[in-house]
Amino acid sequence: MPENTQTTTINKVCVIGAGTMGAGIAAQVANAGIPVLLLDIVPKDGDNRNAVAEGAVAKMLKTQPAPFMSKRAAKLVETGNIEDHLDKVAECDWIVEAIIERLDIKQDLYSKLEEVRTAGTAVSSNTSTIPLAQLTDGRSDAFKNDFLITHFFNPPRYMRLIEIVAGPHSDAGTVEMVKEFVDRKLGKTVVDAEDSPGFIANRVGTFWIQQAVNSAFDLGISVEEADEIGGRPMGVPKTGLFGLIDLIGIDLMPHLMKSLTSTLPKDDWYQQIARSEPMIEAMIEEGYTGRKGKGGFYRINREGGGKVKEAKDLKSGEYRAAARPGLVRGPAAKGDLKSLISMKGKVGDYAWSVLGPTLSYAASIVPEATATVVGVDDAMKLGYNWKRGPFEMIDAIGAAHLVERLKESDYPVPPILEQVGDKTFYRVEDGQLQYFGTDGQYHDVERPEGVLLLEDVKRTSEPVSKNGSAALWDIGDGVVALEFTGKMNALDEQVMKLIQQAVPLVKSDYKALVVYNEGSNFSAGANLGLAMFAMNIAAWSEVEKSVRGGQAAYKALKYAPFPVVSAPFGMALGGGCEICLNSDAIQAHAETYIGLVETGVGIIPGWGGCGEMISRWQENPRHPNGPMPAVSKSFEIISTATVVKSAAEAKEYGFLHHKDGITMNRDRLLYDAKQKALSMVDGYEAPEKPEYRLPGPSGAAALKLAVESFHNRGMATEHDVTVAEELAYVLTGGNTDPIDVLSEADMLNLEVEAFMRLVRNPKSQLRVEHMLETGKPLRN
Known part of the structure; x- marks a missing residue:
């Protein structure tokens, strides 16, 4: 990369493309308190030329999990369209392109950006498939200097990984400015990726998913068995493999396959395992695309007013009641990978058929996709929510043992695995965590400044x-x-x-x-x-x-x-x-x-929470004065277990x-x-100890009326009323007179009195027991 010539800070961002990813990126920028311009095409129908971008913001305000951290953040998003408002990118310090994955459309947009952007403005693509060299082909040297790839993961608010690819012409200062911004302002962990197909996480992740699906069909493993064996014991998301595919969308699989097979070298191992299953093709065609569709490998059958979880039979293609296999026990169930792949029968066979190739493949992409093993591990932990990265898994199994097993199965053994021998990829030396490099030496794992x-x-x-x-x-x-x-x-x-x-x-x-x-x-x-x-x-x-x-x-x-x-x-x-x-x-x-x-388990806050909430609302400069407003607000928040x-x-x-x-x-x-x-x-x-002037029984009576109104409308149970009355008793100061001054100790005593009355109540005890057994509140 050229030397650092860019010193601009990012005060405003433009995101072009208001689809799921583009809108989500814009929302996260707004969450950071940074103004953002969101542009998209002019719709074919209707009079509102900004309808696409405006609709994306409106949709995000209703979406759960919410892309915006607060509704106030949405006000920082300015919407427009690329025909009328593209010149506004001149006001922005970073332009993020997040449009359709078509090279010709992206390059057409870049040619227009060259005419209107301010010189030195960072431009990046959120592509996950197209190499940087192709994206910038035909662009000016100045554009190439300011260009990089910033690959966010979906949903942008919640996924911490961002893969950044800098080209040979990318200005070092521009790249550093974007890295600093996405780290400190957007909360992302930056992993440097090379300009190779699929970059890091999607390349390994797509291989893993394909291999796991193939093995389930080939070995006659059921959906539930695959998810039990290849889920928590391996330290991947609790959804398990097929549950994860349902979550991200079954119809995404063919697109990922097409993308990688068209860009990876013909001798890449993924080319050998990439295949379509007729049953999966039929599911997509019939609208069974996962959670967003009519169902996927799992579905909820609500026929006859019931609610039965069903799983797809991979042999017949029919749905049946989902089972709980209970195959994985002992150390393997607790994440001992060596025990897992060594188990006899279908558990060990399936675990090895997934882990062996996946770990070998992950090791093969260093340094092609990223310079270090740390980059691969961070990418998979942050991008796919694995508890351990591939090289941390290899250490858990033992690199030498893994190589032995790979050779027995006639699987490839990448050079870095041969190189590490009987050592580990990570070690601690004098209290410093180190990783094994491609040069055969150990290097310190360095933390960014401020970490x-x-x-x-x-x-x-x-x-x-x-x-x-x-x-x-x-x-x-x-x-x-x-x-x-x-x-x-x-x-x-x-x-x-x-x-x-x-x-x-x-x-x-x-x-x-x-x-x-x-x-x-x-x-x-x-x-x-x-x-x-x-x-x-x-x-x-x-x-x-x-x-x-x-x-x-x-x-x-x-x-x-x-x-x-x-x-x-x-x-x-x-x-x-x-x-x-x-x-x-x-x-x-x-x-x-x-x-x-606490009200969800039939009790009230007992460690000072009641008094502290009242104090906070009394001190709130935007809240009305007087004893009752702070009490009412605290009651509303605590009684509903907000x-x-x-x-x-x-x-x-x-x-x-x-x-x-x-x-x-x-x-x-x-x-x-x-x-x-x-x-x-x-x-x-x-701090000085607070004093409270609270409304007493008259205030409690007003709160009780409100609760009874909810009860009469079926929005509060009988025991909800009981718990709320005890909470009201504490927050209004018990039997105090409004002119009395209560100390903090008085408030704490009121908490204890009410708390002890409630824990003796059998209905509260049932709530606690139900929470312990199910993890969900009991509405009794």
């Missing part, structure tokens, strides 16, 4: 303190991270115990504390299993002790003589939400789904304060939270 991962901290240090449910880690610069370590990061007495120990420890030897972990979710809330056990033996004093212990721990954090910053991501529910509410500040990942969900769908939405609901930060890239969350904590150290003073 701090707890997994790296753990390689070089021991915890400051830990117990069975939590740990404290020194993350540098005088900051300690509190990590939850239990199943689903559930919160229990051990967590509360470590919090109480952390306060004097941080006060003595450190500057600040960050609440953070690297699980799938921040925290699912209190450990309901322990609570259910205590209820079953009527250990009410232990239940109350647990509630008061949680309150004490959270308030110890709130009033600690140092800053406490919570860094939630994913689900932050119940007690996981309450620890955030009791922190000095929150630095949330953009994909944070936070809420006080869980927001993004950090941006969390600000609208009061879970996040307007001063709290949002991090778009998950890998940057800990660093950002640490910096926020450090920025608060100088002159830090613990």
